Amino acid sequence: MRLLFVADGRSPIAVQWMRFFAERGDEVFLASTTACEPDFSVSGKETIPVAFTGLGSMKNADVSRLSSSSSLWLRGLSQRWVIPLTLGGVGRQLKVIETRIQPDVVHALRIPFEGMIAGLAGLRAPLVVSVWGNDFTLHAPASPLLGYLTRNAMKSAIALHADCHRDVRLARDWGFESDRPTLVVPSSGGIRSSIFSPAKSPATKPIVLNPRGVRPYVRNDTFFRAIPIVLRERPDAQFICTGMKGISQIQDWVRELKIGGSVTLLESVSHSEMADLFRSAQLAVSPSVHDGTPNSLLEAMACGCFPVAGDLESIREWIEPGVNGLIVDSRDPVSVAAAIVRGLNDSGLRESAANYNRTLIAEHAEYNRCMNRVSDFYRSAARTRGSVRA
DSSP states (O other): OEEEEEEOTTOHHHHHHHHHHHHTTOEEEEEESSOOOOSSOOSEEEEOOOTTGGGGSOOHHHHHHOOSHHHHHHHHHIIIIIHHHTHHHHHHHHHHHHHHHOOSEEEESSIIIIIHHHHHHTOSSOEEEEEOTTIIIIIGGGOHHHHHHHHHHHHHOSEEEESSHHHHHHHHHTTOOTTSOEEEOOTTSSBOTTTSOOOSSOOOSOEEEEOOOSOTTBOHHHHHHHHHHHHHHOTTOEEEETTOTTOHHHHHHHHHTTOGGGEEEOOOOOHHHHHHHHHHOSEEEEOBSSOSOOHHHHHHHHTTOEEEEEOOHHHHTTOOBTTTBEEEOTTOHHHHHHHHHHHHHOHHHHHHHHHHHHHHHHHHTBHHHHHHHHHHHHHHHHHHHHHHHO
16 A cells, blocks of 8 residues: 555654554655654655644653743643644645655544644545544643644544544544544554563562653652552562653652652663563553553553553553452542552462453454554545545
8 A cells, every 4th residue: 555644753653553564565655743764664754844843742851841830831832822823834735745645545643733734734535543542631622723623633534543442432522423434453553572571470579660751641749649658568669660760850759758769760761671671560550640542551461560550431441440450540649559559469460460461462452463454444444535535
């Protein structure tokens, strides 16, 4: 097929998605909203820069400098109003690229802002849009303009990819036609078993891993306040947090709560390093209040690491509480601490959950199986466009 992806070309999720089709011989073209140099062969690449998108994809050192309320306010203002106002011109650039390439399918790999751009472009090729975990629950309601652009993207989409069934339902509330094709697979395309697989024997040390980094919808404040409560019952517990080294707010919490001896803050790590961390930890904690299906949740489950996650409809599509994980109130440190203590203390639950999750991931989230479904999905989208034109 001839495929045009509209994506942030730096995103590991976008790269993993596009690489599958490039390596199997499809013609892959990339219209990237940021400057990038793909480490795999593409048939063509152009940059369609979106103003101020660096505010939405900052490094840890940059995040740590956004400590004042005025800086955070300006960042939110840019994302809700300034960036969206620039998207019409970017859409016209995308239209020129599409006219030249004549793709079989255009795939925007998230709604803000790639799906919004594609929706404004007036494309002739069938448009597939991916919705990521908080596109509907956090971004779309943030301002009337973002709401309008989200609705326009959904009305323009011929087919929808989501990482949870909840978002298929929400997409229809935002204007996606109910008779058009949908596909539910992980946002990254699936879990690579060659990287994320269980250890030969279960983890023996009481290590708790927080793999979520710094995100506005992840309640790390609750997570860190839960640690002293856990340590009262399990003083041997150790907490490892990725993507948090050098973040001033995190360092302040560790110092104020006097938990430095039990906490290790790491920079962002590679996929292989993350897999090793999951295999060494007994628990992985995801205290989010907005999410679809986090890739880190599925990666933890694939590695046999016991998941503890926020109580969200999308999370309950994967976790049956007390069977293959635990659900918590991400705003309540007592709830988070209780689940961590239970998970650390109940080796039988961890073992049975690991067995359950191994099968669950293999059947519903394995990368090659999911991406072959995506290929069929693209062909369905192309057929749907033909029927709409007729």
